Amino acid sequence: MSAVVNGAGKVVDFVDQRITASNWLKRNIRKAFPDHWSFLLGEIALFSFIVLLLSGTFLAFWFKPSMTEVMYDGAYTNLRGIHMSEAFSSTLELSFEVRGGLLMRQIHHWAALLFLAAMSVHMLRIFFTGAFRKPRELNWLIGATMLILGVVNGFTGYSLPDDLLSGTGMRIIEGGILAIPFVGPHVSSFLFGGEYPGDDFISRLYIIHVLLVPGLILALVTAHLMILWYQKHTHWAGPGRSERNVVGYPFFPIYVAKSGGFFFIVFAVTTLMSAAVQINPVWLWGPYDPARVSAGTQPDWYVGFLDGALRVMPAWEINIFGQPLSLGVLIPALILPGIILTPLLIYPWLEQWVTGDWREHHVLDRPRNQPVRTGIGVAFITFYLLLWIAGGNDFVATIFDIPINWITWFMRIAVIVLPPIMFFVTKRICLGLQRRDREKVLHGRESGVIMVSPEGEYSELHAPLSHEAAYEVTAHRRQTPVRLDPETDENGIPAPRRRIEKVRARLSSFYFGDVVQKPTVHELEAAHHDGHGDGHGDGHGDGHGPAPAALDRGEPEPPGERSEIGTGPQP
Amino acid sequence: MSTHQSAETPAPGGDVERVEPTGPPVPETIAEPIPDPGFEERTDRLTDIDARAERRAERQVAGMFALAALLVVAFLVAFFVFQIEVDSGVVEAVRNSNLALGLTLGLALLLIGVGAIHWAKKLMTSHEVVHERHELRSTDEVRAAALGDYDLGVEESGFGRRKMIRNSLIGAMALLPLPAVVLLRDLGPLPGDKKAHTLWTADVRVVRDGSFEPLRPADLEIGSLVNAMPETFEELPESGPARINERAKSPVILVRMEPDEINAAEGRENWHVDGILAYSKICTHVGCPINLYEHNTHHMLCPCHQSTFDLADNGHVVFGPAPRSLPQLPLAVDDDGYLVAQSDFTESVGPSYWGRRR
Numbered sequence: 001m002s003a004v005v006n007g008a009g010k011v012v013d014f015v016d017q018r019i020t021a022s023n024w025l026k027r028n029i030r031k032a033f034p035d036h037w038s039f040l041l042g043e044i045a046l047f048s049f050i051v052l053l054l055s056g057t058f059l060a061f062w063f064k065p066s067m068t069e070v071m072y073d074g075a076y077t078n079l080r081g082i083h084m085s086e087a088f089s090s091t092l093e094l095s096f097e098v099r100g101g102l103l104m105r106q107i108h109h110w111a112a113l114l115f116l117a118a119m120s121v122h123m124l125r126i127f128f129t130g131a132f133r134k135p136r137e138l139n140w141l142i143g144a145t146m147l148i149l150g151v152v153n154g155f156t157g158y159s160l161p162d163d164l165l166s167g168t169g170m171r172i173i174e175g176g177i178l179a180i181p182f183v184g185p186h187v188s189s190f191l192f193g194g195e196y197p198g199d200d201f202i203s204r205l206y207i208i209h210v211l212l213v214p215g216l217i218l219a220l221v222t223a224h225l226m227i228l229w230y231q232k233h234t235h236w237a238g239p240g241r242s243e244r245n246v247v248g249y250p251f252f253p254i255y256v257a258k259s260g261g262f263f264f265i266v267f268a269v270t271t272l273m274s275a276a277v278q279i280n281p282v283w284l285w286g287p288y289d290p291a292r293v294s295a296g297t298q299p300d301w302y303v304g305f306l307d308g309a310l311r312v313m314p315a316w317e318i319n320i321f322g323q324p325l326s327l328g329v330l331i332p333a334l335i336l337p338g339i340i341l342t343p344l345l346i347y348p349w350l351e352q353w354v355t356g357d358w359r360e361h362h363v364l365d366r367p368r369n370q371p372v373r374t375g376i377g378v379a380f381i382t383f384y385l386l387l388w389i390a391g392g393n394d395f396v397a398t399i400f401d402i403p404i405n406w407i408t409w410f411m412r413i414a415v416i417v418l419p420p421i422m423f424f425v426t427k428r429i430c431l432g433l434q435r436r437d438r439e440k441v442l443h444g445r446e447s448g449v450i451m452v453s454p455e456g457e458y459s460e461l462h463a464p465l466s467h468e469a470a471y472e473v474t475a476h477r478r479q480t481p482v483r484l485d486p487e488t489d490e491n492g493i494p495a496p497r498r499r500i501e502k503v504r505a506r507l508s509s510f511y512f513g514d515v516v517q518k519p520t521v522h523e524l525e526a527a528h529h530d531g532h533g534d535g536h537g538d539g540h541g542d543g544h545g546p547a548p549a550a551l552d553r554g555e556p557e558p559p560g561e562r563s564e565i566g567t568g569p570q571p
Numbered sequence: 572m573s574t575h576q577s578a579e580t581p582a583p584g585g586d587v588e589r590v591e592p593t594g595p596p597v598p599e600t601i602a603e604p605i606p607d608p609g610f611e612e613r614t615d616r617l618t619d620i621d622a623r624a625e626r627r628a629e630r631q632v633a634g635m636f637a638l639a640a641l642l643v644v645a646f647l648v649a650f651f652v653f654q655i656e657v658d659s660g661v662v663e664a665v666r667n668s669n670l671a672l673g674l675t676l677g678l679a680l681l682l683i684g685v686g687a688i689h690w691a692k693k694l695m696t697s698h699e700v701v702h703e704r705h706e707l708r709s710t711d712e713v714r715a716a717a718l719g720d721y722d723l724g725v726e727e728s729g730f731g732r733r734k735m736i737r738n739s740l741i742g743a744m745a746l747l748p749l750p751a752v753v754l755l756r757d758l759g760p761l762p763g764d765k766k767a768h769t770l771w772t773a774d775v776r777v778v779r780d781g782s783f784e785p786l787r788p789a790d791l792e793i794g795s796l797v798n799a800m801p802e803t804f805e806e807l808p809e810s811g812p813a814r815i816n817e818r819a820k821s822p823v824i825l826v827r828m829e830p831d832e833i834n835a836a837e838g839r840e841n842w843h844v845d846g847i848l849a850y851s852k853i854c855t856h857v858g859c860p861i862n863l864y865e866h867n868t869h870h871m872l873c874p875c876h877q878s879t880f881d882l883a884d885n886g887h888v889v890f891g892p893a894p895r896s897l898p899q900l901p902l903a904v905d906d907d908g909y910l911v912a913q914s915d916f917t918e919s920v921g922p923s924y925w926g927r928r929r
Contacts (some may be wrong), residue, residue: 248700290822
């Protein structure tokens, strides 16, 4: 008991006698947290969510979610005498009559942008490193759901102040709803309590924004963290780091201090940005009026890709039963999110099925070792970014002085053509990097030292990789395409589900058909002996097994043809 | 959960490999080319070996925490010093208050955060720990026992055996969501044909938006654009959503061009008054108010998604995602010489929807 501070000991004793806390504490307090910058992205999302809860609670003390029309008579003189909703006038009150109110509004908005950005980048990190693989598919699903909920909550919050910009956004949403076949006008009438905009939607959005969606996110965050905690962290390949263990700093005290400190840094950055960088000055836009609009209307960044899709979509409209079906709105507003989200949500299962890899994975993939997955990810990013840029096509036009019609036409073509090109380019780069890794393991790193042989031949000295470095680049598992069972078994009975298995085999060879495999023991030994037949330069003759690489001559010829070279160059 | 924690100072690499939990089988047909060299202890930090460096780090951390405390006090002072209840210049006052509060609070938070991390990195342990993973899958015995317990529960409840109870429960539960759906019915009325009609009817005067003064043809010069509303708008009740709803449907834009520049469609030849045309201001794409007019080409642009309409050519779409022309309001002049509508729009204004009037 001497090791425990007296006060803490008393608390632990009290709790332990009631809920056996020591048992849990003993197993968890020193939990290993691996160290890597990319593991902080999820923490940024978590911490900005906490900042959102804190600042949002403050805002709710003053904000009035009401569309009752009032005449403004507050501190901001430019809008005095103007008719506006109570929502907008209470937003002005928060900004101009509550000390720290503007700061909290700006913190809330910046934290929301950061929350969604951090979740998005965190998700990309998970995707590219394969951290979604078994056993973490559930957390992938929960995380993707939180991202969707985050966008919903961001948009509802953006709409609450009832300013000109957010109202215009709401109008666009209504236009999207109206495009739903058969029931569009009904859905709109129910949501808005009658005709658009009515006087109901602010209070309805409010309860969704402050209770329903944050409650769901809070529940999902809890589940996300509990599963993460239970399954333990992934880590990067490295000496002593394997699928069977997890290496990192103890949760207490190191990560309590590091993560706790990081929370304060995230809070600090949003606060400093809110102190110095203005965001959404609604008093400049004025109250919402459906008959007015300001040029250069832009949504928050996370809605930009949808707005871009609306902008570049051709004006397709067809008639069904004499009724208009606005494909030009329906496709970008409703079908496109479905097309993006469905594969996103089911990707872990999709890849598992294709690769037939049902093993647990705790060591992260280097993106290059999954050329097809990495290519898919980059193609998706390309598609998303193009739409996102299209969402600001008017700014692109004014900044670069390009006709807006050209930009729109370029985007229409580019969103279809560029993603496959980027897939192909990324895959080739990954294969190239894999080949380079393989070369480095087999023949060592280019040292930059040029040797001239007595025959006058120039060659570059290759320095061997350290054992640790060589292990790091060969620690991943070999992946080969699934093999198709024979058409019929030995008794001539056709194999079941032949067609779907054929599709799977084809997809599998698409994934792994041309990956550059890491060298085998045999290849390594061959390269090793070939490079310096006399055994010189082997720094690892200590029973660790074959050296990863040794001084070698970097010729591209296959090993067999180099046997006439007598001795390797001496260092 | 059977977390096994190795000793405080982790054993060298060989040991990490030795302790193998009964993990899932990993079929590796080809031997690994490079064996795991094993976990290596990191070398000591300067603060571990140099007492002066250690004391310096300690002073740095404490300094940051102390400065954070000072900044919190500064925040409190700034709260009272920077008043925002001022007779004039409220925007500047709020800006100053915002900057002072944000900088003091933000820097205080930053110093606490950086201090804690500096503490962890320089002074807390630099030794990593190695934990073995436990197998996530339950053992076969546990699984069998759990399934057995489940079967026992099914058996004891008779859920499978007593089909009448089971089916009636399923029936009741299947119906239960219906009240929840029906209860939402009164969220709003049925849409009816409200979307198809605006305030415009025959002989309603066209008034300038904002000042609501009626307009004569002479008030518009060639090339000019005026935002307008129906005169009856002002008679709508101030309370309730009637006015704002009408502002989402009825606004029009008036433009004037040379009459011979107008390429009127059949039946629309008399919809303009001396080259003055009226179009719905609500974009047929998703309903933004259009507002960027290029008077030499007569092109009207929606700032939201850049649909472009040719106002000289019946509001025809010349570019962008809008699927339909801008609805045109037929104009006339009343006996007092003011611009009036001949009728309502002949089609629904705004975005397309199922049941749109054409």
